[in-house]
Amino acid sequence: MRKLPSAARLARIRERFASEAGVSVADLAREFGVSEMTIRRDLSQLEGQSHIHRTHGGAVLTGRMLLEFDYRDRREANRDAKQAIAREARKLVKPGQRLILDNGTTTLELACLLRDGENLTVITPSLAVASELLDAPGVEVILLGGVIRRGSPDLTGPVTEHCLELFSADITFQGTDGIGLDGKLYNADLRLARVEKHMRRIAKRAVVLADHTKIGRTALACSGKLSDIDTLITDRAASAEALRRLSKLGVRTVTV
Amino acid sequence: MRKLPSAARLARIRERFASEAGVSVADLAREFGVSEMTIRRDLSQLEGQSHIHRTHGGAVLTGRMLLEFDYRDRREANRDAKQAIAREARKLVKPGQRLILDNGTTTLELACLLRDGENLTVITPSLAVASELLDAPGVEVILLGGVIRRGSPDLTGPVTEHCLELFSADITFQGTDGIGLDGKLYNADLRLARVEKHMRRIAKRAVVLADHTKIGRTALACSGKLSDIDTLITDRAASAEALRRLSKLGVRTVTV
DNA sequence: GTACAAATGTTAGAAATTGTTCGTTTAGTC
DNA sequence: GACTAAACGAACAATTTCTAACATTTGTAC
Incomplete structure (x- = not known):
């Protein structure tokens, strides 16, 4: 696969979320032929703008669940x-x-x-x-x-x-x-x-x-x-x- | 089955409840290709967010979750x-x-x-x-x-x-x-x-x-x-x- | 070509997740 | 109530993933 400019890669990652609720770093790295580190950086960037949330191993869509008033950390x-x-x-x-x-x-x-x-x-x-x-x-x-x-x-x-x-x-x-x-x-x-x-x-x-x-x-x-x-x-x-x-x-x- | 990041697995377990009122640990472990211990940990976590109630061998739905699904349907x-x-x-x-x-x-x-x-x-x-x-x-x-x-x-x-x-x-x-x-x-x-x-x-x-x-x-x-x-x-x-x-x-x- | 900035790759140590083992608890049966 | 098999939870080990720092490559302007 030919390497894409970074903006295009970001756009394609975003599209992924239209069909799937979650993506994995390893899959994306393989798919785009870049290192996992790059994918991690991409996901961090997307986390700022888009409705995704980074997790171990990848990222998931947020906002799918209503009323997530997130107390979980302190609650423990x-x-x-x-x-x-x-x-x-x-x-x-x-x-x-x-x-x-x-x-x-x-x-x-x-x-x-x-x-x-x-x-x-x-x-x-x-x-x-x-x-x-x-x-x-x-x-x-x-x-x-x-x-x-x-x-x-x-x-x-x-x-x-x-x-x-x-x-x-x-x-x-x-x-x-x-x-x-x-x-x-x-x-x-x-x-x-x-x-x-x-x-x-x-x-x-x-x-x-x-x-x-x-x-x-x-x-x-x-x-x-x-x-x-x-x-x-x-x-x-x-x-x-x-x-x-x-x-x-x-x-x-x-x-x- | 390809492994997803853990949060994605949690999301899919949650989605299970949209169609079924209860799930079993053994089934989920087989389905996701992870150990039963991992599923137990997942269910405990979901219970902490008060979406479900754990039982022996699995978990069942609580009322709150139903509301969330209902709203989501209308949104779609x-x-x-x-x-x-x-x-x-x-x-x-x-x-x-x-x-x-x-x-x-x-x-x-x-x-x-x-x-x-x-x-x-x-x-x-x-x-x-x-x-x-x-x-x-x-x-x-x-x-x-x-x-x-x-x-x-x-x-x-x-x-x-x-x-x-x-x-x-x-x-x-x-x-x-x-x-x-x-x-x-x-x-x-x-x-x-x-x-x-x-x-x-x-x-x-x-x-x-x-x-x-x-x-x-x-x-x-x-x-x-x-x-x-x-x-x-x-x-x-x-x-x-x-x-x-x-x-x-x-x-x-x-x-x- | 050179210089510079941006993007990407690499590495190592830290952190999180997952798997395994084993003793304990539970649900069901007699 | 006692027995049994399944399910559970705690602790530890193994694995995977993360972050941060630095090295390298790529792109672009001069």
């Missing part, structure tokens, strides 16, 4: 603890309640457990939570409006706060990026911190879900004090010393 | 015409504009074409549109709040209407379920019809995207009159007779 971190915390939180939910589920991977785990809920209403700014509960028969999902933060599938900003004003709820389940030993709740994003404050205002009861890595950490924005919340659920790996200090601040703490 | 229907219409609509968009993109598969195709937009703001009640534009660098996505309709990934209801009040826009791009020859726009869902009316009120210009199958059809709810909109974009397959009648009603009609 410390997942066992998060699931245990979510199971504990699930016990607080009774049929017929109106819940608020904040952004975050731990609340997402809780969302999974609510799929079999009865007559629940879930209000959330998280696209991942919404997508998880989309087809749950006993759950009505109300998504708050707002600006989508780049790189994170959730909603924040004035619109979100404005939407929240329209509701009231029985319980708000929130994550956090850090709980200082001074009893303050921290969040890495200022806008999220504001939204969380609003949530607590309209809910009868506030529950914070935080694995032990969050305890003793601080972050940019303070979203409130521990005394603003009713229950903190964390995991056993949290240091006893830290837990003692927190419970002195008056918050009911559950460890799982 | 008449796709060429929809893409051509979307390309025509794309030409109306200038850098810096604020757009409203309604629900629907045709507007979703338009969203794909807006990924390279410059300094655009897209306001939408459609989770699919939001998901498509999530990572587009030149596009800010504002998702409207609202209740998620079961079986369709989009938002409607009073909250959605309330959110719309907060904005104004340059152009609203809408789909429709039917355009009667009496010059009325129809929609199969009453709540969606109301939302569409609101959209037109806050946008300077209203553009309706409808492939020829929509022309001459009616549906449950009337969302307005053709005279409320500025431009109708449809495809050549629309009957000349019908187009003549519509243009008499005063709407600028573009056929592609």
Whole structure:
């Protein structure tokens, strides 16, 4: 086979995707008579413009699956603890309640457990939570409006706060990026911190879900004090010393 | 069988579920020419994305996956015409504009074409549109709040209407379920019809995207009159007779 | 031809995927 | 409940693929 100019090769690779969902580096290299390295470079370039995603061994079309609000990577971190915390939180939910589920991977785990809920209403700014509960028969999902933060599938900003004003709820389940030993709740994003404050205002009861890595950490924005919340659920790996200090601040703490 | 990159194998396993409700590890291993252990790992991964549920010897489908397939089918229907219409609509968009993109598969195709937009703001009640534009660098996505309709990934209801009040826009791009020859726009869902009316009120210009199958059809709810909109974009397959009648009603009609 | 830039090839070490083995769990049967 | 065969998961080994750096070739303008 005669070698083609690079642009033509790129175009032909693109055409491949019209008929096949995935291509392999080795095949393309053989087919075009170039080295695998060149194909890899081509695919990297295409990944920027086209709807393909590079993988080990080749590339696949993306956008074929809807609602891929991609939390997968972060979701793996410390997942066992998060699931245990979510199971504990699930016990607080009774049929017929109106819940608020904040952004975050731990609340997402809780969302999974609510799929079999009865007559629940879930209000959330998280696209991942919404997508998880989309087809749950006993759950009505109300998504708050707002600006989508780049790189994170959730909603924040004035619109979100404005939407929240329209509701009231029985319980708000929130994550956090850090709980200082001074009893303050921290969040890495200022806008999220504001939204969380609003949530607590309209809910009868506030529950914070935080694995032990969050305890003793601080972050940019303070979203409130521990005394603003009713229950903190964390995991056993949290240091006893830290837990003692927190419970002195008056918050009911559950460890799982 | 030629080996595909691992992600392609995952995609094909997923596709299996479109036709069959369950799969077996042994079958898949034989079919793809890999070890059973690899298939188990694949299935675990898919389960983590909550598309399926693992069982002994294989895996079965969950509800969420069904929804995704259903939407995909609708998207495929008449796709060429929809893409051509979307390309025509794309030409109306200038850098810096604020757009409203309604629900629907045709507007979703338009969203794909807006990924390279410059300094655009897209306001939408459609989770699919939001998901498509999530990572587009030149596009800010504002998702409207609202209740998620079961079986369709989009938002409607009073909250959605309330959110719309907060904005104004340059152009609203809408789909429709039917355009009667009496010059009325129809929609199969009453709540969606109301939302569409609101959209037109806050946008300077209203553009309706409808492939020829929509022309001459009616549906449950009337969302307005053709005279409320500025431009109708449809495809050549629309009957000349019908187009003549519509243009008499005063709407600028573009056929592609 | 020379010079320069762009594209491609090569290599080696790092990373990811896959295969294999083996002890444990599960589902079904008696 | 006990037994059995199939299926499972963890750990390790083998294989494949990736990235990055540098070397080489190709293309183009002077």
